[in-house]
Amino acid sequence: MAKLPILGLFESADHAADAGDALKAAGVPMTDYDFLTDAPYPEGAFGEREENHRLYIFPFVGALVGLTVGIMLTAMTQMAYPLAQGGKPILSMPPMAVVTYESTMLTAIVFTIIGILFESRLPAFKQGLYDTRITEGYIGVLVNVDEDQLTPTQTLLTQAGAIDVVRKDGGSGA
Amino acid sequence: MAATEAKGHGQHAGMWIYPDAATLSQDISEKSKATSSAFKTALVVTGILFVLAVIGFIARAADDGFDEIGPWGYYNAVFSMIFMVTSGAPLAACAFRFTKSHWRRPLSRVAELFSIVGILNLIMFIPMMIFLPSLDNPAGVVEGQMELRRTIWFEGPIGAPLAWDLLGVAFLVITAIAILWTSAMADMAEARNTATGFKGWLYRRLSGGWYGTKRQWNVQKAGLALLGAFYFMTVVFMHFVFSSDYAQSLIPGWKDSIFPVIYTVTSFQVSLGAILVALFILRRWGGYEGYIGKSTFWSASKVLLGITLLWIYHMFAFFITFWYGRLEIEQNIIQYLISDTYSIVFILNALFSFVLPFAVLVWNPVRRTDWGPALAGLLVVIGGLLFNIRIFVASANAAPGEKLYAFFMEHVPAPVYPDIWDVFMVVGGLGAAVFIYLLSTRILPVLSLWEVKEGTLYQKWGKLFRGEYQILGKPE
Numbered sequence: 202m203a204k205l206p207i208l209g210l211f212e213s214a215d216h217a218a219d220a221g222d223a224l225k226a227a228g229v230p231m232t233d234y235d236f237l238t239d240a241p242y243p244e245g246a247f248g249e250r251e252e253n254h255r256l257y258i259f260p261f262v263g264a265l266v267g268l269t270v271g272i273m274l275t276a277m278t279q280m281a282y283p284l285a286q287g288g289k290p291i292l293s294m295p296p297m298a299v300v301t302y303e304s305t306m307l308t309a310i311v312f313t314i315i316g317i318l319f320e321s322r323l324p325a326f327k328q329g330l331y332d333t334r335i336t337e338g339y340i341g342v343l344v345n346v347d348e349d350q351l352t353p354t355q356t357l358l359t360q361a362g363a364i365d366v367v368r369k370d371g372g373s374g375a
Numbered sequence: 376m377a378a379t380e381a382k383g384h385g386q387h388a389g390m391w392i393y394p395d396a397a398t399l400s401q402d403i404s405e406k407s408k409a410t411s412s413a414f415k416t417a418l419v420v421t422g423i424l425f426v427l428a429v430i431g432f433i434a435r436a437a438d439d440g441f442d443e444i445g446p447w448g449y450y451n452a453v454f455s456m457i458f459m460v461t462s463g464a465p466l467a468a469c470a471f472r473f474t475k476s477h478w479r480r481p482l483s484r485v486a487e488l489f490s491i492v493g494i495l496n497l498i499m500f501i502p503m504m505i506f507l508p509s510l511d512n513p514a515g516v517v518e519g520q521m522e523l524r525r526t527i528w529f530e531g532p533i534g535a536p537l538a539w540d541l542l543g544v545a546f547l548v549i550t551a552i553a554i555l556w557t558s559a560m561a562d563m564a565e566a567r568n569t570a571t572g573f574k575g576w577l578y579r580r581l582s583g584g585w586y587g588t589k590r591q592w593n594v595q596k597a598g599l600a601l602l603g604a605f606y607f608m609t610v611v612f613m614h615f616v617f618s619s620d621y622a623q624s625l626i627p628g629w630k631d632s633i634f635p636v637i638y639t640v641t642s643f644q645v646s647l648g649a650i651l652v653a654l655f656i657l658r659r660w661g662g663y664e665g666y667i668g669k670s671t672f673w674s675a676s677k678v679l680l681g682i683t684l685l686w687i688y689h690m691f692a693f694f695i696t697f698w699y700g701r702l703e704i705e706q707n708i709i710q711y712l713i714s715d716t717y718s719i720v721f722i723l724n725a726l727f728s729f730v731l732p733f734a735v736l737v738w739n740p741v742r743r744t745d746w747g748p749a750l751a752g753l754l755v756v757i758g759g760l761l762f763n764i765r766i767f768v769a770s771a772n773a774a775p776g777e778k779l780y781a782f783f784m785e786h787v788p789a790p791v792y793p794d795i796w797d798v799f800m801v802v803g804g805l806g807a808a809v810f811i812y813l814l815s816t817r818i819l820p821v822l823s824l825w826e827v828k829e830g831t832l833y834q835k836w837g838k839l840f841r842g843e844y845q846i847l848g849k850p851e
Contacts, residue, residue, distance in 0.1 A: 257597070337401075
């Protein structure tokens with residue numbers, strides 16, 4: 202059965218955390234609910250799960266690619282057009298370092314931007330469930346549940362202190 | 376009112392402000408939409424200057440073409456001035472985020488918006504690629520001349536210097552805009568449902584999919600840290616490359632490891648100065664007094680004071696090395712850039728980049744005001760402009776034609792004064808930069824809403840011992 206989203210709005214972080222506790226107690230997997238905020242709250246403020254990401258891998262891979270390209274480009278140029286200057290070796294490091302550094306930086310940056318998009322799951326072309334009151338400081342608790350669990354979840358969120366509960370099907374109420 | 380009364384005791388009275396997070400988004404949104412007559416006037420004036428810059432550029436191109444770099448010295452200077460500000464400003468946002476300084480919160484977006492002005496740099500750089508003299512001596516192997524002039528590119532790897540210069544400038548702009556986008560995504564997402572017209576379209580495209588989940592905040596934080604680190608590593612490199620290609624390498628025999636550092640320090644100085652001036656204008660006349668506290672000026676002023684001292688230290692180090700060395704080229708360079716040809720510009724440069732801002736910033740009571748650091752900021756911006764004129768006009772005109780391939784500059788050249796087209800390009804170029812900055816404030820809020828809101832979670836005015844103080848939360 203496809204899961205449907207339901208969004209509870211809370212005035213305070215404490216109430217939102219209570220809702221998280223209630224969802225956990227009701228057996229809702231932690232991966233099925235999320236806290237939506239207008240500012241980054243400190244880790245564990247809502248007793249939420251730890252969110253791991255792999256963004257750091259992207260620039261690392263990018264830098265390796267750029268480093269390889271830079272070394273190959275400069276080395277192959279010097280091998281193809283060997284010019285002995287002032288007794289320096291054909292493959293001398295200082296001139297190679299400038300180009301290699303730049304190519305390493307540039308690919309690392311490109312991969313980081315791609316990583317941000319990928320790890321943030323952006324862009325999302327379908328409008329998700331959201332409420333503009335979150336921009337006023339309200340905290341949203343977004344739960345994905347089976348269709349038959351929508352009403353019990355709405356009750357649970359309301360009991361935890363939600364001032365409003367919004368559903369994808371247009372249903373709303375506290 | 377979206378903020379409580381400013382707090383603070385005694386000499387720190389009015390230092391801290393505590394915005395109301397609940398009304399912040401709406402209040403800033405209304406301020407962003409409101410266009411005062413002063414703003415319109417500023418837009419018109421800077422728009423006219425922008426047009427003058429274009430006229431000056433076309434006239435210079437028609438008069439002198441792109442074959443020689445000499446006539447373009449003032450163009451290089453204004454490019455460099457804008458480059459210094461636009462490349463250094465985003466770094467201020469990143470650096471103070473790294474250090475987790477609460478006072479930086481109102482400063483972040485003001486700094487990041489300069490990255491949009493960076494697009495002007497990218498466009499301005501295109502003709503600069505055309506008139507940069509070739510690395511190879513066009514005359515080939517000639518007695519008494521170098522076959523290849525001395526640059527950081529040595530024997531000239533593929534694409535050097537133009538392709539690598541352009542790629543570097545372009546990526547600097549792209550990275551700065553990526554930092555702005557990553558930082559502003561949450562704010563754009565807030566407004567995407569209420570904004571209309573072009574703004575609404577843009578916000579929906581640029582922030583589609585952002586809902587403020589824990590994962591997204593974590594990735595944003597890590598992304599800003601990584602991009603900031605790479606930006607720093609790239610900006611310092613590009614300062615080195617640009618100052619080498621368009622200054623040092625154009626004066627035959629100028630070999631100096633300190634100059635690129637002076638260039639970077641000057642960039643950090645003028646960009647922080649420009650940020651402080653922008654903050655002051657926003658606080659005093661933009662209606663942001665309730666969001667930009669004096670503490671931001673106070674804290675930033677200490678950093679500016681430090682950079683100002685670094686500037687004079689590096690200038691002295693540059694001077695003393697050449698003065699003590701006393702090689703003919705070293706004496707010629709000192710005479711050319713410092714004591715003879717451009718001596719008046721140098722004296723004014725030293726006054727505005729060190730003496731005057733130091734005299735302002737050294738006083739505690741002045742640092743604790745909003746106008747003191749902003750005044751110092753304005754002074755260093757003027758100093759930066761004089762620095763760029765002195766260095767880049769002098770470099771472009773040091774060795775015309777084949778003299779560029781000489782082993783060293785044997786004679787001290789005469790100064791080159793600006794003509795009317797140069798004045799148009801310099802004044803107009805600066806106006807164009809301000810014009811683009813003003814337009815960017817219409818697209819994005821000048822305050823980083825999420826950062827200011829985050830600040831309200833961790834800062835409050837409360838009782839501690841027998842007094843009331845700012846109480847800070849430090850989650851990490």
